[in-house]
Amino acid sequence: MLEQILSVSFLTALLSAAVRLAVPLMYGGLGETIAEKSGILNIGMEGVMLSGAFFSFVGAWYSGNLFIGLLFGILGGVAVSSLHALLTIRFAKDQSVSGLALNMLMLGVTSFLYKIMSSGKSYQQVKTFSSIKIPLLSQIPFIGEAFFNRDILTYLLYVLVVMVLIFYKKTNIGLSVTAVGENPRAAASAGVPVHKYQWISMIFNGALGGIGGSCLVLVQLGVFTENMISGRGYIALATVILGRYTPFGMFGAALLFGAANALQIRLQTTGVPISPYLLAILPYAITLVAMLGAIGKNSQPESLSKPYIKGAR
Amino acid sequence: MILQAKQKQTIIDAFLIFSITAIIGTVLILACGANPLEAYGLLFRGIFGSSSSFAEIFVKACPLILTGLGCAVAFRTGFFNIGAEGQFYIGAIASTVISLNVTGLPGWIRIFLSLAAGFVCGGLWALIAAVLKAKFNISEIIVTIMLNYIAINFLGYSVRSFLMDPSGNVPQSAKIEPGSQLMILIRSTRFHAGIIIAVICVLLVWFLMEKTSIGYELKAVGLNRHAAACNGISVIKNIILSAFLSGGLAALAGGIEVLAIQKKLLEGISSNCGYTAVLIALVAANSPIGVLAAAVLYAAMQVGANSMQRQMGIPSSIVNIIIGVVVVLILGKEIFGFLGTKRKLTVMEEEK
Numbered sequence: 015m016l017e018q019i020l021s022v023s024f025l026t027a028l029l030s031a032a033v034r035l036a037v038p039l040m041y042g043g044l045g046e047t048i049a050e051k052s053g054i055l056n057i058g059m060e061g062v063m064l065s066g067a068f069f070s071f072v073g074a075w076y077s078g079n080l081f082i083g084l085l086f087g088i089l090g091g092v093a094v095s096s097l098h099a100l101l102t103i104r105f106a107k108d109q110s111v112s113g114l115a116l117n118m119l120m121l122g123v124t125s126f127l128y129k130i131m132s133s134g135k136s137y138q139q140v141k142t143f144s145s146i147k148i149p150l151l152s153q154i155p156f157i158g159e160a161f162f163n164r165d166i167l168t169y170l171l172y173v174l175v176v177m178v179l180i181f182y183k184k185t186n187i188g189l190s191v192t193a194v195g196e197n198p199r200a201a202a203s204a205g206v207p208v209h210k211y212q213w214i215s216m217i218f219n220g221a222l223g224g225i226g227g228s229c230l231v232l233v234q235l236g237v238f239t240e241n242m243i244s245g246r247g248y249i250a251l252a253t254v255i256l257g258r259y260t261p262f263g264m265f266g267a268a269l270l271f272g273a274a275n276a277l278q279i280r281l282q283t284t285g286v287p288i289s290p291y292l293l294a295i296l297p298y299a300i301t302l303v304a305m306l307g308a309i310g311k312n313s314q315p316e317s318l319s320k321p322y323i324k325g326a327r
Numbered sequence: 328m329i330l331q332a333k334q335k336q337t338i339i340d341a342f343l344i345f346s347i348t349a350i351i352g353t354v355l356i357l358a359c360g361a362n363p364l365e366a367y368g369l370l371f372r373g374i375f376g377s378s379s380s381f382a383e384i385f386v387k388a389c390p391l392i393l394t395g396l397g398c399a400v401a402f403r404t405g406f407f408n409i410g411a412e413g414q415f416y417i418g419a420i421a422s423t424v425i426s427l428n429v430t431g432l433p434g435w436i437r438i439f440l441s442l443a444a445g446f447v448c449g450g451l452w453a454l455i456a457a458v459l460k461a462k463f464n465i466s467e468i469i470v471t472i473m474l475n476y477i478a479i480n481f482l483g484y485s486v487r488s489f490l491m492d493p494s495g496n497v498p499q500s501a502k503i504e505p506g507s508q509l510m511i512l513i514r515s516t517r518f519h520a521g522i523i524i525a526v527i528c529v530l531l532v533w534f535l536m537e538k539t540s541i542g543y544e545l546k547a548v549g550l551n552r553h554a555a556a557c558n559g560i561s562v563i564k565n566i567i568l569s570a571f572l573s574g575g576l577a578a579l580a581g582g583i584e585v586l587a588i589q590k591k592l593l594e595g596i597s598s599n600c601g602y603t604a605v606l607i608a609l610v611a612a613n614s615p616i617g618v619l620a621a622a623v624l625y626a627a628m629q630v631g632a633n634s635m636q637r638q639m640g641i642p643s644s645i646v647n648i649i650i651g652v653v654v655v656l657i658l659g660k661e662i663f664g665f666l667g668t669k670r671k672l673t674v675m676e677e678e679k
Contacts, residue, residue: 057468100659107658110407110468111609115658118606119651125644130359133640240644248472255466291484298476305465 022156028276029160034234036272037168038063041226042250043257043264044171044178045219049095050254051182052215053195055319057113058098059223060247061120066091066227068124071238072131074140074231083140084167084228091224092217094120099216103209106321117247125240139236143167165233167225174222179261191215195315198322208322226250252301258313267304274300344656351652352645359641366635373634374627380634382516386588388626390415390580390597392525394604395622396532397576399613401453403536404569405549406460410453410471411577412601413478417452418445418578419585420485423592426503426585427490434506441507442524442582449578450571452478457570461563475601486592500592509587521583526619528576533615545569577601606650610657625650 042059049056056062069090074083094116101112132138143165152162182188191211193201198208226246231238249271256270257263274297282290356363375381394411401408422445429437456470483498492501509520536542547555548565556562584596607625611617628646636643 097655101655105659111654112658114409114605115609115651115654118602118647119655122644122647122649122651126355126642126648129642129644245472245476248469252469252473255469289484289488291480291487294480294483295477298473298480302470302473305469306459306463 024280026156026159028273028280029157031276031279032269032273033160033164033168034272035275036268037164037171037233038226038229038246039250039253039268039271040171040175040265041222041229042247043253043268044174044261045091045095045222045226046250046254047257047259047261047264048178048215048222049219050259050315050318051195052191052212053198053315053317053320053322054099054102054212054216054219055109055113056095056098056216056219057110057251058094058116058120058247059113059219059250060243060245061113061117062091062094062220062223063227063247063250064117064120064124064241064243065094066224067231067242068128068227068238070224070228071140071231072127075138078140080141080143080232083232084225087228087232088221088224091222091227092220095216095220095223099213102321103212103216106323109319109321121241124238128238128240138238140231142236143233167229167233170225175261175265182261187211192315194322195317198317202322202324209324212322223247223250249301252305255314256301256304259315260313270304271297271301340660344653344660347656348649348652352649355645355648356641359639361639361641366639366641369635369638370628370631373631376634378513379516380630382513382518383630384623384627385522386517386519386626387629388622389519389522389525389587390584390600391604391607391622391626392619393528393580393583394577394600395607395611395618396525396528396615397573397580398604398608399611399615399618400532400536400545400576401569401573402608402613403549404545404565405552406457406566406570406573407468408453408456408471408570408573409468409605410456410474410574410601411604412597412599413471413475414449414452414574414577415581415584415597415601416478416482417581418449418575419581419592419596420482420490421445421448421578422582423490423500423503423585426507427501434504437507438509438586441586442579445578445582446575449581450573450575452578453570453574454567457567460570461566482592483594486594490592492591498594503586503590507586508590509583517588519583519587521587524579524583528579529615529619532572532576536615541568577604603650606654609654610650 042063045062046056046059066087070083070087072083073086074080077083098109098112098116101107102109145163145165146169148162148169152158154162180188182192190201190206193204194206194208194211202208227243230242230246235242250268253264253267253271256267257265278290278293278296281288281293286293353363356366373380374384394415397411397414398408422441425441425444426437429440432440452474453471455474456467459465459470460467486498486500490500492499494501512518512520512523536546544555544560545565545568547558547560548562548569552562555565580600581597585592589596603625607618607621611621625646628649629643632641632643632646635641635645
């Protein structure tokens, strides 16, 4: 039994499944990293991703074109994150409250619209993005198959993670945005347009979360189901904290969660005599333990979830 | 003078929020191709049509009152407990275990013991997040959400293993003995004694928060943690206390649901009330009496919407949309700014 688990083919398949499960989380996590860097906590990521998933399905279903679906998914995500931005930046409201309300709202809206859309029709499915093998890289044993024989959205993610890292580390604007998240008053007195940067960050938050939701529909399942994000938005929030607010840290944390989930699913199919329900606890328990491991190295932006009001002390 | 203007503004806001919500509801019903008048008539009849459907409102409201109350207590102390869902399930499991295994005692003692066990276990479950928050400053939002998934899966495991009904192979527990069920108070309805417990809890929590020094300390920590600490109020102690109460109340809801409604433990019994509770608490501005009112209103909408769904095919998810819209409007009521210039002044004052 242990031999079965430690075999190369098992581990390769496991890693591949881990990446597949992690990609939507990584999009959500990357969007959330960007938002939190600018001091805005978006607990509504669940709603953003759900909106992205639903509207990408709508776009792809009615147009028959996956890229139009993706565009709709992005717009769906941006619509939700803009509403969050309006409430939390323009009106300086409690960010946790706003995010939770948006999650509930989007759960209702997407379920409602989907019911109307699908009434009387049979099972609906759209095509999905096919995988593209990258020559040479996909030949690398073990990781090649998992990372370099994937769909276009996964490759886009790799590029985005690197770009976001460079943006925050190497550009002036990136440093200014980081300053906004740390101390908006100081940033403002240095001439940084605080609210403008927060708005732009939230647009990216919505776009990336929207793609994350679209991944589930346009890459993995080809269908929309009610409440299909089922907590991935919240997991994405956890990956940001685990990854200590860096893109690569988040990448690793999401991969860890994906691996725990993949392991849980694989163990069930190999017939391990443990209840599948106990195994399903594994990814969440691992996330909790990993958060304990991150204690003491506080890298949270100083002004996270504190509204910035011009002129107020 | 300022107070009067503020009150006037509040009434105008409430009226606007109600109107906008009603308009959105009408548009949604139209979008389903149904006649709004007919639908509202059905909603009304669904609620007031018979004594059993009217009683059903309170049956549906009961878990929402308790979980909402739990959230309100936690939010007042600045502990953002999103874990009512998980605490509800832990309470349901613990109550079932005690109710099925403690025998040979009078019924009411067994009811008391099983609900008390649920309360304590739910409180301890919430305490995990509170300790992590108070000691290590780990976001309680994330931890309580993780704990929800753990609790839900643990329930799935328990009804398939140690709690599984030995006489069947359905994933549910054995039936609670009639003697230790919470009794029905109004015949031919489902109006049960648990609803009275929920209302008593509302009054107790109101008394605790408004009339005692414990409540004062809890609120002080929620308002300004540093100021509270400077005045000798222990932040850690109060966060832990409020989390325990909060988890316990949510767990009580779970225990009552098992002993009064389902009469056994099975999956999905919370019907997501733990997440709805968060919004109920927010709509009620974390006031215990407000939670009672908001929960009953929400339950009435749910009962009415269910009858709309049955008879006219209007998806009952309309209720989720409505409550989401209400909270968004409460947060964004400055959007109504075009109605007067007074608004800006009050905002500035609040900020100071």
